[in-house]
Amino acid sequence: MPQLTPAAPGGLPLLGHIPALVGRRLAFLEEMRHHGKVVRIRLGRTPAFVITDARIAREVVSDGGTTFARGRFFRKLRPLLGDGLGTSDGPFHMRQRRMVQPAFHHTRPGYDVDTLRGVIEAWTGSWRAGMTLDIAREMDRLGVALITKSLFSSDTAAGEVEDVQESIADFMVGVGMRAVVPSDLLERLPIRANRRFNAARDRLERAITKVIADYHADERDHHDILSMLIAARDTEGLPMSDQELRDEVLSLVVAGGDTTGHVLGWVFHELGQHPEVERRLLEELDQVLAGRTVTADDLPKLGYAEQVVNETLRLRSPGWLVMRRTTRALELGGVPIPAGAELLVSLSALLRDPAVYADPMRFDPGRWAPDRAKELPRDLFLPFGAGTRKCAGEPLARISMALVLATLPARFRLRPVPGHRVREMALGTMSADKIPMTLESR
Template sequence: MASETTVHGRDLVTPGPRRLPGLGNLPAFAHDPLGFFERLRVSGDLVEWRLGPQRALFVSRPEHIGELLTGIETVFRHPELGWALKLVLGDGVVTSEGAAWRRKRALVQPAVRPRQARSYAATMTECAAQLAAAWQPGRIVDVRREMLALTQRIAVRTLFGTDSTGREDVIGSAMDVAQRAIGDEFRGLTLFLPSWVPTPGRRRLRRAVEVIDAEVARVTHERRRATGDRDDLLSRLLAARDDDGKPLSDREVRDEAVTLYIGGHETTGTTLTWAWYLLSRNPGARARLDGELRTVLAGRTPEFDDLRRLPFTEQVVKETLRLYPPVWLMTGVAKEGSTIGGLPLPAGTVVWSSQWSAHRDPRWFPDPGAFRPERWDPAVGPAAPDHAWFPFGGGARACLGARFAMVEAVLVLATLAQHVHVDTGPDEVAPRTGLTLQPGSPVRGRLLPAVDHGTAASG
């Protein structure tokens, strides 16, 4: 791949940072993948690098990102996602490809259509209101643990039609182990080891997956024994039939259930954690959020139809997703004849993009490191180009639960923020890469009455 190839007459393929023999840029990537991607973005719109022996191209311009996202399954092959992720998710809709992926997506998609979010909105706000009532002013809480426990309850009730009270620590600990193992593999620490090598991390992951499987099997067993018509996701998975009338096998139900179970609480819980962190550090945004909630809700619990009347609350969530996108990495493998921006790519080239670095590009987001929810107000200025913001991916493989996640995040934040302010203090929290982009250290917050936070919140 020539380093002086011109794309559209202006974009150049830039040679990446210095490579080590055999390792390429693996050490720098493994040490700090987020910083590494930001350095690649600053270097150019199309940057060559190597992950070990793999030829790689990093893309930063929105139109190139769009080509990657919309080209998966056609121009680009879905990449191998690694042993750890496969062990956790199995052969579900995220990890499968080709005909198997098309079949599973067709079976799963009807269960998570955007309109389904309306029927689950009451459960979301009911669970959030219960937490708000239990929170005592003056307490110091582990914000991420509280948010994950909340979104897990919502996920299990809406997706599986049951509850998980008392099981949050069990599944949460297992998910933390899985997060770390997947993060290590993404950073290349175990990516090139054969799957049969029994590293300590892999042994821990196997035990964690056993816990996850047991929890999903428990709620699945309960659901199978339940009588009467139910409208939860598991019922829809069990009832789904493909074009030949064939249902999902028990293993396929497990894989899709685990995929949606994890996606249904891990990403939203982490997003809410970052939202509290950002609101605590930006009292002006918090005050504006308070004003909207007082005007629109006047103390009552929000409903689905309130979403359109809470634009700033939604802007807070979107800006949180910009700064701390749960999914921080997208890849595709070039097929024969693949191109990006008119540039021919050798087959096997791994094309990378990163929500983390793209969302912080000053060309599309002025003052990119600042938390400015109002940047999403159409009246403020021109919108960023398509695919400059893509927290849920894009194209045919975009997140099936994107609408569900947005509805949940907005309604839960609105419900809780009416009653409490979470002051996370002045200390900065760095993100850690794993299955999702999560806080690298505990986020502890003091619970304050919402009306009193203005004098106590950190600036």
């Protein structure tokens, strides 16, 4: 029997809960779990529903667009990112997914461990003991370097790769602001932030368009993701258009570089805050690697490193806001939801739900140990989404993070700068403002 829908308190005339969502972001969404499994809010005058129950949320985010289509958040992103996997819906999304996913399959991925490790070693080659670095920024840039090398391995693309790497940070700041702020007015103002965003957007567009044209002209298989995307064919034997290739490349750069880098920054922050976790990780690296360089065969043996990554993904998931729109009237958790309603899901909040994870704000990689992990509902561990919406690049992201975690701590211990408080920033994804850390020789 349908229930009376719980309503969030504090809505303002005309604006509703927009000021609370924009101003408090993840904290506002976390608070909604105290009001019910499905909570009614207002985005201006538009009713919307926050999903706080993990099982209902899984149903919503895993749907391929039949019942729950992309919501308002993604409609703001589509003009910026195009119709890649991160923003598209329905049959077109499934077509693209079938063409993109083979590039990440473990049997013949469009990247290799040696190349990725080389990127990490080159990026950190100039690091020296005694240096203090903003690890949030360094890991963001390393994440972009890893995905761009996986996408375009050809030496002829070096200039375009540099353009992408230098532009993506300003682009993502602008995307985050445009996604969160409901009004289009802000992006029309002649302010410095908009000029930086526009310049970054144009530079990205030129770089991606040129590298696609160069790959078409070259016709060689560079054994990278872009070569596989160009060679991919749909069920009718048709390739992607250049616009479709552009959209998928941009989606992969944004999703792969931005989120992987954010999580890596948080990994080292947590290691710096928890010496006993760092000690166990170093013991595993010493035992498995014995001082040598990590290889693909070593990765399955780094079980504790995987626990550290999983716990960071749980506690610091980048997905602070996902939106869907109902395509028909239905009930969720006994609550009637009309057709065309906006649904808000925070993967970050769900992964901190005390109903699912005991003592959720405690960083505890041990909860993913084999003897304890079986007690966790693994189907509700959704940092990469679920179903046909699950991130196609998860294998690359996990390999990249494992390689960084097997490489950096072998050379350096990263120590937090005393007195600095690291703050979460929820823009397009959840990241850290700054993570200053000092390098010590191991």
